[in-house]
Amino acid sequence: MTGNGDDFLKGDLITAVAWDSPGKVIGAGAAKVSVRHSPSSSIEQVKEEFHQAREDLEETLANASPNNVGAVRLDEAGRLVIPPLSAEKIPAVAKELREELSGMLPFVPIASLLIELEARTKFLDCFIHAGGRKSKLSMEQKRNILAVLIAGTTNLGLTRMSAACGVSYDTLAWTQEWYVREETLREANTVLVNHHYKLELAKKFGGGTMSSSDGQRFPVRGKSLTARDMNIHGGRVLPTYTHVSDQWSTYGTKQIVPTTREGHYTLDELLGNATDLPIHEHATDTHGATLVNFGLFDLVGKVLTPRMRDLGRITMLRLDTPAATNALYPHAGPLLADRWNEDLICECYPDLLRMGGSLKFGDATASLIVGKWSAASRQNTLAAALKEWGRMRRTIHVTARYLSDPVYRRKISRQLNKGESLHTLRRDLHYAQQGTIVRPHLQDQTEQAWCLTILTNAVITWTTEYYGMAIKELRGQGREVPDELLSFIAPGHRENINFFGFIEVDIEAELAKLDDGWRPLRPTLVNESGTTFLINP
Known part of the structure; x- marks a missing residue:
């Protein structure tokens, strides 16, 4: 040396x-x-x-x-x-395109968004029992894990989450103890990031x-x-x-x-x-x-x-x-x-x-x-x-x-x-108890931070997917949507996602609502002057 x-x-x-x-x-x-x-x-x-x-x-x-x-x-x-x-x-035409695409996104509760994204990415498969058992997760287990993720992200905590989703506190606490830890949270986040990386619009x-x-x-x-x-x-x-x-x-x-x-x-x-x-x-x-x-x-x-x-x-x-x-x-x-x-x-x-x-x-x-x-x-x-x-x-x-x-x-x-703009999305997700952290220990705080990261990426990924569908539909109607404008389309849009109220985590019911795995876009109407209107906004 x-x-x-x-x-x-x-x-x-x-x-x-x-x-x-x-x-x-x-x-x-x-x-x-x-x-x-x-x-x-x-x-x-x-x-x-x-x-x-x-x-x-x-x-x-x-x-x-x-x-x-x-x-x-x-x-x-x-x-x-x-x-x-x-x-x-930002070009005016890019702002108009961003507003139009945002208006075409379907309204969705946060739990429904996660259920839909899980069907395409299987990110919940990363949550392996701490005892090492690798058996396939049941619908109830997936529901419980999603409830714990939402509880940590929104800062509701397990007690309030139990009242909000109808799953007992003991069930949520057991799920958090045995399935939701930093290792599994990191792996699930990696799955979401990799899925987003492969999307065509993400490359723009x-x-x-x-x-x-x-x-x-x-x-x-x-x-x-x-x-x-x-x-x-x-x-x-x-x-x-x-x-x-x-x-x-x-x-x-x-x-x-x-x-x-x-x-x-x-x-x-x-x-x-x-x-x-x-x-x-x-x-x-x-x-x-x-x-x-x-x-x-x-x-x-x-x-x-x-x-x-x-x-x-x-x-x-x-x-x-x-x-x-x-x-x-x-x-x-x-x-x-x-x-x-x-x-x-x-x-x-x-x-x-x-x-x-x-x-x-x-x-x-x-x-x-x-x-x-x-x-x-x-x-x-x-x-x-x-x-x-x-x-x-x-x-x-x-x-x-x-x-x-x-x-x-x-x-x-x-x-x-880009990084700073996501701070606003995280604060919106982390809304309960005035956004304050109440967990005293570093391990619990780290797990909660990773829950927030997973749901932030879930919103980004889901929005990017539906932006891509909306762009494809506009181009199918003969509209010109230049690629150089797509870099101005920020996927941190959240106005169409409901983070509040009763959180129903019913996987089978939500999957039954999807048409070939997807939700329909909100329809638009173009008049003779070329102005686009939302139908039943």
Whole structure:
């Protein structure tokens, strides 16, 4: 090991790596390291990326007009000016299409939605008895599991749910104890995400290659081991940290202590992603833009693309002396203040690879590694090397694309907005007891968070399916529905779903209402002027 890294990375945490020839790794850890370049070739590769990034920034600043207040530019004092992005303009025809499609969706109670979706996905098969019995679930068992899921999601609790659905409290409590746990909830959510990923319309929302993460804080009532008082949020709160794909599906959920930095948990669910989503690029708000995260994302083969604030305070790197850099890049050069410590990277690069291998293959959790290295002292050589690698990746991200490409900045903002918009859907689902969390223990809170994630994905999936049916019907009527408008159709629509009142979980009766497994769309009528009206809205 290098430097003071021995104290933290020891035992079975890190797998040994030995170098044979450039680009080839031998020894016990060869199968566990995803990045197989030698230190020299990896450093040359990142330097090439940096040179291209520097040229892109120079071109952007050189071509910027001082009169163009909306462009990234230098002011008269040579300071970097980064204007905020204007609100994205949604075409009027896209808004009209979204309203029309929403009007065609059938009205449905939440329990009926779940029953219908279960018939197509069989996600309830993931709920296996804790004793290991894998017998086929009966209709009554499916009914009971759905009731428990709704109870956890809506925050009704089992007592109120028993009164709402007519199933005894003892039956619901037994079902929750033996069938509904984090393991089965994760598997059921994976089934829903994979089903949604295969839908044709979901591919219009995004390719499934990008995701974002953000925390949503819920108020807490009573005692809790994980909640904390935070004046900024008006009392005791507990954050749920969720990972959302560019297709609107939520593939990761984690309960965290509110006083802990959210950026420590950015990689956890990303590396633990068991769905079919080929996530490669991940966006966060400024909370995730730490040097340790930039470094670790690159070491595990992912790309961190955060939305950056206060860029004027960020120190960017250079490879040459200030004079040489400014001579080559008169506009961008003065912004590159610090020289990259290439020698430190060469010395510690094998250890950095071992760290990446440990994370990628589960020998250590990302939140543990990020927390430890973020708090490490400057005397820790390996921590310093990781942060130096992160500084280079951050410089490339900022100079190459974030400052140089406004379209790329808008892509990041659009993805973050998807995750934030789902906060409203989750709050609507989590309506009972004024949306407060009353369960005191982390395990119970985690299970409730996964219940909420499953029903959120169920609403997204069901709505995407029926949007697809509505689009097909409009096209069958001879209407032109361009694919480029479909990316503006958000599947978080919930006005046609009833979360309240008596919750009847009658699987056989609900399935009997379906026509070949589907509900009929609400009919529309087009007059001579081309205006579409709902019939019996």
